[in-house]
Amino acid sequence: MEDAGSASPHAAREPFEWDEAFRRLRAHLAGKPKAAMFELRDRGHGSLYEQLVASLISARTRDETTIPVCLRLFARARTPEAMARLDEAELTRLLSGATFPEPKARDILAFSRAIAGPMGGAVPDTPEGLMAFRGVGPKIAALALGVALGKPFVAVDIHVHRITNRWGVVATRTPEQTQAALTAILPERYRVEINERLVPFGKFTCTGERPRCPRCPLLSMCRQVGVRPPPPAERP
Numbered sequence: 592m593e594d595a596g597s598a599s600p601h602a603a604r605e606p607f608e609w610d611e612a613f614r615r616l617r618a619h620l621a622g623k624p625k626a627a628m629f630e631l632r633d634r635g636h637g638s639l640y641e642q643l644v645a646s647l648i649s650a651r652t653r654d655e656t657t658i659p660v661c662l663r664l665f666a667r668a669r670t671p672e673a674m675a676r677l678d679e680a681e682l683t684r685l686l687s688g689a690t691f692p693e694p695k696a697r698d699i700l701a702f703s704r705a706i707a708g709p710m711g712g713a714v715p716d717t718p719e720g721l722m723a724f725r726g727v728g729p730k731i732a733a734l735a736l737g738v739a740l741g742k743p744f745v746a747v748d749i750h751v752h753r754i755t756n757r758w759g760v761v762a763t764r765t766p767e768q769t770q771a772a773l774t775a776i777l778p779e780r781y782r783v784e785i786n787e788r789l790v791p792f793g794k795f796t797c798t799g800e801r802p803r804c805p806r807c808p809l810l811s812m813c814r815q816v817g818v819r820p821p822p823p824a825e826r827p
Contacts, residue, residue, distance in 0.1 A: 607760055607812045609778055615808040616788040619796070626790035627654035627661075628738045636665055639714045639739040640706070643721060644674070644699055646731040651690045654790070660689045671712060674703035698726030716740060729770060737783035745773045746786045750793030755785075757797065759814030 625633070631645050644664070649657040664685045668674040674682075679696050686692035702724040706714055715721050721732040733744035745751075747766040751773075755761050761772040777785065789797075796803050802818060804810055 604811045607758060609781060612809055612812060613781055613784065613788065616792060619808045620788060620791050623791045623795055624654070626787050627657040628734055629787045630654075630658055631661055632738050634662070636661065636669065637739055638669075639716065639735060640671055641665060641669055642735040642739040643702075643714065643727070643731070646734045647695060647698060647726055648686065648689050650695075650731065656688050660686060671703045671706040671714070674699065675707040695726065698724070701725060702727070716742075718744065729767060733770070734786060737786070741783065743779040743782040745770050745777060745782045747773065748786065748790065749799075750789045750797075751786055753799060754789050754793055754797045757802070757813065757816050757818060758809070759816045762816075 627649050645661045648661055668677055679700055682696040683692050686696055718732040721727050730746050734746035736742040737744050747770040752766045752769045761769055763769045763772050796807055
């Protein structure tokens, strides 16, 4: 990916403006499948505990798998107390289909038992508190707190990292750097929504390979950093 500060043949034709970008994204994504955590929230699984569990399950797992796995699990246990009563083998079976079900089962059981026991049922409501649990990193903590509680934390997955660098609004090498950069420039009102919009946007339009730029509603604002023009036969 070329440096965002260098000259680009895809120079933006208008300034990047957050309010307009999100307005266009909402319209463009109407009717598209929602990002997993937001779909689960809208199905009634919006508690901080459920969002923490679901966010951990979603790590390196496609949304199309995460949602049914989480629904199956929450039909069996959706509180720390109920989860803590499961044995590891049963929980691993319930997580079947998700990536790394064994370590995820161990981590979910460990923090569920800690919450149900020494913590008296209270789920930590800070990034630091959640990241004290094994298996919970910055993205999982930010996503759970943002979706469940509306706290203005930016959750950066592969889509958010790739797209915001492609737009040219950040120039970073890692998701952690992108999280810090976006926290510095993104208005608070969009810090949760950016994950909600860019996950489906990254699947259907601004894809990793051969992004569908001609159909993109943000093309006039996007610097297309690192995007190579398609071969002549593929151009519209």
